[in-house]
Amino acid sequence: MVARQLDDSHVVLRADLDYRDQIVTQFPATFSIPPRFATHMMFVSDLANGDAGAIEDALEAAWRLQQR
Numbered sequence: 001m002v003a004r005q006l007d008d009s010h011v012v013l014r015a016d017l018d019y020r021d022q023i024v025t026q027f028p029a030t031f032s033i034p035p036r037f038a039t040h041m042m043f044v045s046d047l048a049n050g051d052a053g054a055i056e057d058a059l060e061a062a063w064r065l066q067q068r
């Protein structure tokens with residue numbers, strides 16, 4: 001999985017844990033880690049209110065991770 005739509009404005013992305021923690025810390029208004037994803041390589045992006053460039057970078061990182 002690279003990305004999965006949760007609803008009209010939120011998408012779950014996949015990332016290694018270090019990258020996930022880094023990007024959520026850098027862009028807390030764009031990304032979050034719901035408790036159910038705390039131990040998984042997933043986080044949520046806010047498409048409606050988030051930073052479009054950061055979301056694009058995270059999506060590309062998820063795609064690169066999938067290519068390994």
